[in-house]
Amino acid sequence: MIEFVSQAWPWYVSGPLIAMIMFLLLWAGGNFGVSSNLRTLCAIGGAGRKSKFFDFKWKDQIWNLVFVIGAIIGGFIATHSLSSGVPLQISQNTISDLSDLNIGFQGGLVPEEFFTWSSLASIRGFLVLIVGGFLVGFGARWAGGCTSGHAISGLSNLQLPSLIAVIGFFIGGLIMTFLFFPIIFN
Amino acid sequence: MKYFKYLFIGILFGIIMTKSEAISWYRIQEMFRFQSFHMYGIIASALGIGVVLTQFIKRIQLKSLNGEVIEFNPKEMSIPRYLLGGIVFGLGWALSGACPGPMFTLVGNGYSVILVAIGSAILGTFVYGLVRDRLPH
Numbered sequence: 001m002i003e004f005v006s007q008a009w010p011w012y013v014s015g016p017l018i019a020m021i022m023f024l025l026l027w028a029g030g031n032f033g034v035s036s037n038l039r040t041l042c043a044i045g046g047a048g049r050k051s052k053f054f055d056f057k058w059k060d061q062i063w064n065l066v067f068v069i070g071a072i073i074g075g076f077i078a079t080h081s082l083s084s085g086v087p088l089q090i091s092q093n094t095i096s097d098l099s100d101l102n103i104g105f106q107g108g109l110v111p112e113e114f115f116t117w118s119s120l121a122s123i124r125g126f127l128v129l130i131v132g133g134f135l136v137g138f139g140a141r142w143a144g145g146c147t148s149g150h151a152i153s154g155l156s157n158l159q160l161p162s163l164i165a166v167i168g169f170f171i172g173g174l175i176m177t178f179l180f181f182p183i184i185f186n
Numbered sequence: 187m188k189y190f191k192y193l194f195i196g197i198l199f200g201i202i203m204t205k206s207e208a209i210s211w212y213r214i215q216e217m218f219r220f221q222s223f224h225m226y227g228i229i230a231s232a233l234g235i236g237v238v239l240t241q242f243i244k245r246i247q248l249k250s251l252n253g254e255v256i257e258f259n260p261k262e263m264s265i266p267r268y269l270l271g272g273i274v275f276g277l278g279w280a281l282s283g284a285c286p287g288p289m290f291t292l293v294g295n296g297y298s299v300i301l302v303a304i305g306s307a308i309l310g311t312f313v314y315g316l317v318r319d320r321l322p323h
Binding site: 008022035041045053078094132139148154169177 | 188226
C-alpha cells in the first residue's frame with residue numbers, strides 16, 4: 001500500500017481526489033478557493049485602512065487559512081513519508097525546450113536554480129519568484145479567483161465567468177511561455 | 187475544535203497536490219507547451235467529477251455540517267474583468283510555475299524561498315485593492 005501511494009499519482013487518481021477536496025470543503029461549510037487567503041492576509045495586516053476592498057470581516061475566513069496551513073503540513077508529509085525518490089517523469093520535449101532556454105532539469109519538482117534563497121539575487125530568480133508571485137496575486141484578485149476558485153469550483157458549477165477566466169489563464173500562460181520566456185531566459 | 191476539519195482537508199489537499207506533481211514548475215511548463223496530458227487529465231477529471239458532485243449537492247439540497255443548505259454564489263457576469271485578470275494571472279502562473287494552492291504546498295515540501303513568492307502575491311493582491319477602481323471590471 002505504502003509503495004503504491006509513494007509513487008507519483010496518475011491524473012485519473014489525482015483529478016477525482018481534487019474534486020473530493022472541493023466537495024469536502026463545501027460540506028464542511030466552506031468553499032474551494034485558495035487565493036481568497038491572500039486578500040484575508042492583507043486584511044489582517046491592516047490593509048482595510050488603505051482600501052475598502054480589505055475592510056471586511058476577515059475572521060469569517062479563518063477556516064480557509066487553517067486549510068492552507070493544512071496544505072503546508074500535507075506537503076511536508078507527502079515529501080517526507082510518501083516519497084519514492086524517483087525523479088520526476090517529465091516529457092523529453094519539455095526538457096529539451098527548457099534546455100534551449102538554459103533551464104536545467106535534475107529530476108526535482110522545481111528548477112533548483114530558481115528555488116533557492118541565493119537565486120533571488122539573480123535576475124531570473126527575481127523574475128520567477130517575485131514578479132511571478134506578484135502577477136499571480138494581482139491577477140487572481142482581478143479575475144475574482146485562481147485555479148481552485150475558477151477552473152475547479154466555478155467550472156464545476158458551469159459558470160460562464162469562470163470559463164472566461166480560465167481562457168484568460170491560458171492566454172496569459174501561453175504568452176509568457178512562448179513570447180516572454182525566450183526574452184527572459186536567453 | 188471547529189477548525190480541525192479544515193486542517194484535515196488541507197492536509198489531504200497538500201498530499202494530493204504533491205503526489206499529483208501539480209506543484210511542479212516543470213509540470214506547468216509541460217502543460218503550457220502541450221507536451222503531456224498529465225495536467226489536462228487532472229483538470230478534466232476533477233471537473234468531470236466536480237460537475238456531478240455540484241449537481242448532486244444542488245439536486246438533493248445537501249446541508250453542510252453547520253446544518254445550512256449549501257449555496258453557490260454565482261459570479262457577476264463581465265468579460266474584461268475575467269479575461270484581463272485571467273491573463274495577468276496566467277502570466278504569473280507560467281512564470282512562477284505555481285498557483286496559490288501549490289505555493290503553500292511547496293513550503294511544506296521544503297522550498298522555503300517560495301515564501302517570498304507568497305509575500306509577493308500578497309503584495310500583488312494589496313496593489314490590486316489600491317488600484318481596482320481604475321481597472322475595467
